Amino acid sequence: MSGFVFSEKPIAIERGDGVHLYDADGTEYLDVGASYACVPVGHCHPEVVAAATDQLETLTYVQGSYPNAARTALYERLAEVAPGDIDRVWLCNSGTEANEAALKFSRHATGRSRIVATMQGFHGRTMGALAATWKTQYKEGFEPLAGDFEFVPYGDVDALEEAVDEETAAVIVEPLQGEGGVNPATTAYLEAVREATRDAGAAMILDEIQTGLGRTGSMWAADAHGVVPDVLTTAKGLANGLPIGATLVREWIAADPGDHGSTFSGGPVVSAAAGATLDVVERDGLADHAADVGEYLMAELESAIGDQVREIRGTGLLIGVEVKRGANPILRDLALDHGILALPAGRSVVRLLPPLTIEREHADEVVAAMEAIVG
Numbered sequence: 001m002s003g004f005v006f007s008e009k010p011i012a013i014e015r016g017d018g019v020h021l022y023d024a025d026g027t028e029y030l031d032v033g034a035s036y037a038c039v040p041v042g043h044c045h046p047e048v049v050a051a052a053t054d055q056l057e058t059l060t061y062v063q064g065s066y067p068n069a070a071r072t073a074l075y076e077r078l079a080e081v082a083p084g085d086i087d088r089v090w091l092c093n094s095g096t097e098a099n100e101a102a103l104k105f106s107r108h109a110t111g112r113s114r115i116v117a118t119m120q121g122f123h124g125r126t127m128g129a130l131a132a133t134w135k136t137q138y139k140e141g142f143e144p145l146a147g148d149f150e151f152v153p154y155g156d157v158d159a160l161e162e163a164v165d166e167e168t169a170a171v172i173v174e175p176l177q178g179e180g181g182v183n184p185a186t187t188a189y190l191e192a193v194r195e196a197t198r199d200a201g202a203a204m205i206l207d208e209i210q211t212g213l214g215r216t217g218s219m220w221a222a223d224a225h226g227v228v229p230d231v232l233t234t235a236k237g238l239a240n241g242l243p244i245g246a247t248l249v250r251e252w253i254a255a256d257p258g259d260h261g262s263t264f265s266g267g268p269v270v271s272a273a274a275g276a277t278l279d280v281v282e283r284d285g286l287a288d289h290a291a292d293v294g295e296y297l298m299a300e301l302e303s304a305i306g307d308q309v310r311e312i313r314g315t316g317l318l319i320g321v322e323v324k325r326g327a328n329p330i331l332r333d334l335a336l337d338h339g340i341l342a343l344p345a346g347r348s349v350v351r352l353l354p355p356l357t358i359e360r361e362h363a364d365e366v367v368a369a370m371e372a373i374v375g
């Protein structure tokens with residue numbers, strides 16, 4: 001039996017190296033989607049591969065109740081890089097699970113149930129995270145989901161302040177909506193979320209699953225906005241392509257999180273890979289590099305493309321090009337005519353979120369291809 005959930009693309013990918021992917025015939029593709037931001041330091045980065053391989057051979061797995069050096073080191077690394085005084089870490093296997101834990105911990109620590117989420121927000125596909133996700137298409141036929149969720153327009157300070165009160169357990173928000181169309185939040189909006197949740201005794205959950213790890217030009221988007229949430233979730237690229245998620249929390253949440261667990265939490269192999277990924281991101285200054293190349297790419301795109309484009313927006317290497325016709329034909333032309341693999345964000349946005357190791361010369365290739373297609 002073949003798979004049935006994903007619709008498959010006509011290109012069979014066999015090998016990856018840095019910013020490139022190769023199909024079975026050896027055709028090279030420039031990867032500017034990074035399979036949804038999952039390979040921040042590039043495909044098959046030798047240091048990540050070595051760390052994972054060594055750990056695979058030493059100890060593939062041990063249950064979480066036995067301390068293990070790779071896991072302990074990752075707890076420490078994540079506490080070090082987390083914004084402000086966030087220093088407690090819960091490890092899991094994916095983004096949706098990281099958010100699921102964030103929602104559970106917030107409800108337990110506050111003793112409240114109401115969660116405020118944002119329109120166009122995306123937080124995952126399990127029943128709790130899905131309840132915080134906006135798009136009807138993802139929820140249809142799966143109800144009832146987890147209850148007591150309320151949606152407010154993204155970026156609207158008044159609506160947010162109105163929604164948050166003494167019954168609110170948490171507000172969950174992305175600092176830049178990825179899946180929802182590449183919509184950056186302003187600092188003023190995130191500050192308002194911070195203030196409203198603090199005043200109400202609720203948790204601010206910042207979903208940095210797509211925006212974190214240097215992608216938007218700082219380790220976390222939160223850093224650039226100067227906002228420290230109570231809970232920050234990360235996943236996607238954290239182990240450069242191996243499955244992992246993390247829920248980073250402040251002490252007041254960690255003090256009373258309730259009973260939660262997961263068999264594979266902090267497995268040694270993914271922990272070793274994540275530690276190596278964080279090392280490379282920091283040592284190679286990939287956040288600054290993302291800011292630099294991202295700014296260059298946006299500016300070049302602005303001057304190259306014409307009136308088929310409605311808007312170009314984003315931060316660092318999370319860029320959306322909103323087009324007037326659908327994004328899918330453009331993505332197909334990019335792949336088949338120009339050897340460039342990008343992503344959609346909704347129906348009308350071409351999303352660029354390449355490995356952070358992309359150079360200006362690769363950005364030039366993207367610009368030339370976009371100019372040929374929508375110039």
Ligand SMILES: *Cc1c(COP(=O)(O)O)cnc(C)c1O
Nearest residue numbers: 094095096122123124178209210
């Ligand atoms: C991808 C994503 C998720 C879900 O992560 P999964 O690993 O697919 O479960 C949640 N939030 C955001 C912002 C994402 O981009």
